[in-house]
Amino acid sequence: MIIKAEPYHIQAYKYIQRALWEKKYHPGEQLTEVGLANELGISRGPIREAMRMLNQDGLLVQKGTRTFVYNPTYQDALDLYLCKERLEPLAAKLAARHIDEEGKNELSSILQKISEAVDNESSIDEITEYNTAFNDLILRYSKNDQLIQMMNLLRAKVIYMRSTLLGEIKRREVFLNEYEEIVHAILENDEDRAEQAMQKHVEVDLEILNQYFEKVTEEEK
Amino acid sequence: MIIKAEPYHIQAYKYIQRALWEKKYHPGEQLTEVGLANELGISRGPIREAMRMLNQDGLLVQKGTRTFVYNPTYQDALDLYLCKERLEPLAAKLAARHIDEEGKNELSSILQKISEAVDNESSIDEITEYNTAFNDLILRYSKNDQLIQMMNLLRAKVIYMRSTLLGEIKRREVFLNEYEEIVHAILENDEDRAEQAMQKHVEVDLEILNQYFEKVTEEEK
DNA sequence: TATCTGTTAATTGTCAACATTTCAAATAAA
DNA sequence: TTTATTTGAAATGTTGACAATTAACAGATA
Numbered sequence: 450m451i452i453k454a455e456p457y458h459i460q461a462y463k464y465i466q467r468a469l470w471e472k473k474y475h476p477g478e479q480l481t482e483v484g485l486a487n488e489l490g491i492s493r494g495p496i497r498e499a500m501r502m503l504n505q506d507g508l509l510v511q512k513g514t515r516t517f518v519y520n521p522t523y524q525d526a527l528d529l530y531l532c533k534e535r536l537e538p539l540a541a542k543l544a545a546r547h548i549d550e551e552g553k554n555e556l557s558s559i560l561q562k563i564s565e566a567v568d569n570e571s572s573i574d575e576i577t578e579y580n581t582a583f584n585d586l587i588l589r590y591s592k593n594d595q596l597i598q599m600m601n602l603l604r605a606k607v608i609y610m611r612s613t614l615l616g617e618i619k620r621r622e623v624f625l626n627e628y629e630e631i632v633h634a635i636l637e638n639d640e641d642r643a644e645q646a647m648q649k650h651v652e653v654d655l656e657i658l659n660q661y662f663e664k665v666t667e668e669e670k
Numbered sequence: 671m672i673i674k675a676e677p678y679h680i681q682a683y684k685y686i687q688r689a690l691w692e693k694k695y696h697p698g699e700q701l702t703e704v705g706l707a708n709e710l711g712i713s714r715g716p717i718r719e720a721m722r723m724l725n726q727d728g729l730l731v732q733k734g735t736r737t738f739v740y741n742p743t744y745q746d747a748l749d750l751y752l753c754k755e756r757l758e759p760l761a762a763k764l765a766a767r768h769i770d771e772e773g774k775n776e777l778s779s780i781l782q783k784i785s786e787a788v789d790n791e792s793s794i795d796e797i798t799e800y801n802t803a804f805n806d807l808i809l810r811y812s813k814n815d816q817l818i819q820m821m822n823l824l825r826a827k828v829i830y831m832r833s834t835l836l837g838e839i840k841r842r843e844v845f846l847n848e849y850e851e852i853v854h855a856i857l858e859n860d861e862d863r864a865e866q867a868m869q870k871h872v873e874v875d876l877e878i879l880n881q882y883f884e885k886v887t888e889e890e891k
Numbered sequence: 892t893a894t895c896t897g898t899t900a901a902t903t904g905t906c907a908a909c910a911t912t913t914c915a916a917a918t919a920a921a
Numbered sequence: 922t923t924t925a926t927t928t929g930a931a932a933t934g935t936t937g938a939c940a941a942t943t944a945a946c947a948g949a950t951a
Binding site: 458494497498501502504505506507524525528529531532535536539543593594595596598599602603606 | 679715718719722723725726727728746749750752753756757760764814815816817819820823824827
């Protein structure tokens with residue numbers, strides 16, 4: 450099988466995005482075209498394009514002519530979660546409306562895996578992975594392309610913020626019954642219940658973030 | 671006073687965006703770097719950057735190596751309004767929380783102008799303009815940068831869709847009392863009432879869009 | 892000492908040339 | 922007629938060179 454390499458500007462985009470997630474470049478740090486071009490061993494052209502894209506995504510910030518790594522504040526994190534809190538329940542509601550048999554099987558299977566992972570007291574990373582798959586599935590079955598696009602953008606930032614701001618935040622205990630409630634509602638195509646269950650789910654997330662935020666600002670005094 | 675010209679890629683970005691809004695390029699039409707470069711009298715470099723940005727915004731769509739003007743479906747319009755319906759009320763709620771005296775004055779002044787415009791049976795365009803200012807003000811006073819960024823993206827698409835899909839749709843009668851309810855709630859810093867009032871406001875919009883959508887799909891049968 | 896002013900190094904902005912890929916029309920084969 | 926294949930024009934991908942701008946610093950001046 451013959452595969453063709455992706456264009457450099459696409460690869461650069463993915464590379465830099467990943468590097469940002471992994472904190473290879475630090476918040477507030479200046480990124481230069483020359484520097485990145487040298488690092489990746491390509492010319493500045495494709496780098497520029499990648500940087501424009503990241504800029505549009507909000508992961509890079511333009512100050513005058515220079516480009517810096519986005520340096521989110523705690524306020525930004527709260528602001529973002531506030532948006533997430535509105536859109537995730539919508540996704541759940543729509544998923545309950547549009548999910549098909551195959552989707553229901555997938556969803557049940559993920560719930561099963563989460564349940565097992567909790568029983569086995571698996572690693573945080575593994576549970577996070579399942580959680581992501583869970584959200585992805587629901588989003589996909591919302592069948593709302595606009596919502597999907599928005600959430601992808603939002604998620605890119607959430608991932609970034611988690612790795613920068615919220616490094617120390619304890620992943621909260623997994624409440625299996627929250628997942629169960631959401632899944633059952635979707636399986637029964639009960640839109641309103643799915644929406645409410647998801648709402649409750651993300652509300653707890655926001656609550657924990659708020660507490661963390663207050664603790665941090667307290668310490669800063 | 672000396673002003674400095676913006677970089678070409680910024681100007682190109684704005685130019686193309688505006689051209690899309692104004693239907694200078696038609697949905698589904700292919701846009702080529704060479705064509706745009708010739709049209710604007712600059713080289714392909716800055717054009718590429720502008721196109722990457724528009725791409726990220728969702729106004730241009732990549733199919734393989736080629737770039738086409740986004741060709742939204744009616745489903746896309748509904749999908750987008752569904753998102754809008756969730757975020758606008760959030761903006762109103764937050765505005766009710768964060769608005770200051772100056773903001774209250776601005777808001778009252780806009781309401782006044784809308785009221786006069788309705789009394790005078792002013793042109794649709796004028797009322798639309800006030801409506802935009804109204805939404806902008808509320809968004810700004812939400813003091814949520816993430817929300818603002820999201821809504822800007824969403825709005826760029828809404829504007830585009832209005833000019834393409836919804837050309838024929840009649841702008842609905844302006845219900846002044848809807849505006850009044852929202853404004854009064856915000857002036858009194860009543861978050862929940864502001865949220866609900868805005869919710870009701872956008873629900874009507876979605877309802878009308880839905881009816882239009884059904885009519886169109888009916889005709890297609 | 893503080894502010895102004897050149898000077899310089901680093902960075903971004905822009906272009907034109909060249910390489911590669913892609914699509915589709917034209918031609919050949921079944 | 923249909924199906925492959927060829928071929929070439931048009932488009933994108935990539936680069937290196939050069940221009941313009943910016944930021945920082947050192948020295949001059951008050």
